[in-house]
Amino acid sequence: WRAGFAPKPNNRLMLISAAFQDHIIRSLELPNFSISDSLPRCSRKPTDSRYHQEKCVVKDKSLQKGVEQDEREYVIGKRPVTLTLAQKMGLVPCPAERLTEDQWAQVKVRSVEQGESAQPCAICREEFRLKPQVLLSCTHVFHRACLQAFERFSGKKCCPMCRRQRYETRVIHDAARLFRHQCATRIQACWRGYSVRQWYRNARKTICPKDKQLRRKFFEAKLQELNDSFVRYCHTDMEAFLSDIDHSLSSSRRVFQELERKQISEPQEDDWDRIQSQVIQRGFWDCPICLTPLHSPNLTTEAQGSQHLQPRHTALLSCSHLFHQLCLEAFESFTADSRPSCPLCRSAYHKKII
Structure with missing residues (x-):
């Protein structure tokens, strides 16, 4: 048949059967059962520089350093496809051609629009993070280790999501960039x-x-x-420390009292009349010091008290308090301040004898 002679009908039927059997075995990816493996192959190495690109990229990573080299995208297993005997005879259509870079770009755009890299892996249901990630030609994204384990478990090359067969796989790093x-x-x-x-x-x-x-x-x-x-x-001597505080407080108190006294001006006649009216409205006619009735000819008859007592002069203070003159002078002589304060309200005062 190879020499140009037409084979007999029985031989051709056997050849077609063998070709279909080889194609089915190759389609099921059963190892060590392919007839085409026993046929003599050309020992010439392929001239494609991208042959075994995955191994080349691994070697390049070991030689070159940097983020750009680590995030390089490449297609896994991109090498010339070996046709089966049935495909060579024209009994079965040949497989589709490999995707170009523009087609891969379109696939990646659709994957980004669907948010495949932002979602967990559909196989292990874990986040991608920095683990190796692969993009299929059907726009689905998985962990590379999860996809390889699924292919070993299922015994065929089929997408876990859409069940598409004969897909291409490309290593991407979108999830790693999102995670960073x-x-x-x-x-x-x-x-x-x-x-x-x-x-x-x-x-x-x-x-x-x-x-x-x-x-x-x-x-x-x-x-x-x-x-x-x-x-x-502060000092260790607490007694001296407390005495200094008392001294400073007394000095401050004297300064404030002097300021208050300087600010008080002597009342005028109109002011004294107003102060007397306040005393009459209050209606209290006993001296707060000796607790005896007060007497003054200028006040009303209610303030005269008992007429049988000897009248004593009354001192009217600018704070509207009344005292016996002798009682107030005794109080002033008793206090140590140069200018004493009122015995009731403790305010500086001017006095008037009535």
């Missing part, structure tokens, strides 16, 4: 949260809040901090 972007976003979010928390803590220590309760706590904390630092750096 998510990690960078989380790191930035954590850092921004940490920075905001630190700023808020510093702001709480320096800026007074507007809320009443928070404002009270803020000043309490400030006062406590001030007291702690003051006690921490």
